[in-house]
Amino acid sequence: MDRHQSSGNPSAQRRTGRIVVHGEFGPLLSAALPECEIAVAWGKTHITAKVRDDAELFGLLGRLRDLGAAFVSVSIEP
Structure with missing residues (x-):
């Protein structure tokens, strides 16, 4: 299957992004x-x-x- 084609399962195509920022944003964020x-x-x-x-x-x-x-780190799982 071509990587641009949909497999029919949207969640299978999502990756997990993790972002850490300075400060405690709480309810606003x-x-x-x-x-x-x-x-x-x-x-x-x-x-x-x-x-x-x-x-x-x-x-x-x-x-x-x-x-x-203010970003501390950004990562994404493949």
């Missing part, structure tokens, strides 16, 4: 990013999201930047 899992620990906010492609990941990063987030 949860409201702004309802599709993400948010956890706060030791002065940092950990965001986990399922993304289809790089464009969706960069869109998420842009939304975080617009909220004033």
